[in-house]
Amino acid sequence: MISVFYGPKGMGKSRRLIETASKAYRDGEEDAVFIDNDTDRMFMLDRGIRFINASEYSIDGPKMFSGFLCGLAAQDYDLQAIYINSFVKIVKHPVSSLEEMFGFLEEFSEKHSIKLYLCVSGTTEPPEFLKSYIV
Numbered sequence: 001m002i003s004v005f006y007g008p009k010g011m012g013k014s015r016r017l018i019e020t021a022s023k024a025y026r027d028g029e030e031d032a033v034f035i036d037n038d039t040d041r042m043f044m045l046d047r048g049i050r051f052i053n054a055s056e057y058s059i060d061g062p063k064m065f066s067g068f069l070c071g072l073a074a075q076d077y078d079l080q081a082i083y084i085n086s087f088v089k090i091v092k093h094p095v096s097s098l099e100e101m102f103g104f105l106e107e108f109s110e111k112h113s114i115k116l117y118l119c120v121s122g123t124t125e126p127p128e129f130l131k132s133y134i135v
Helices: 013-026 062-075 087-091 099-112
Strands: 002-007 032-036 050-053 081-084 115-121
Touching: 002 013, 002 099, 013 032, 013 081, 013 115, 062 087, 062 099, 087 115, 099 115
Parallel strands: 002 115, 032 050, 032 081, 081 115
Antiparallel strands: none
């Protein structure tokens, strides 16, 4: 399952993502990881959620990020959810060029039974492939 919070910067996507992650953790539902491109929101999360600053791993594109996600899944068999803030900044590609990446994410999510939640900033109409994931 993939859920995307889509919209312009300043719309509250990150806040919704943090609230979703923290609520799921407090309700005892999930073993989760929160990925961001900096540490600005690290202390807003419930401390039981593992926080990863993606900028420390020199991710330079969708394929490298795909490998990064596979490493997380391989390392933690109990992982149930991955929350990704600033998705476009982390993969360093415009959202319009990420259709193949979303195909991988869908397959990854189903294969490993891991829910994915992403914040994607955009000021234009989202691409067709993204519309079915937007919440």
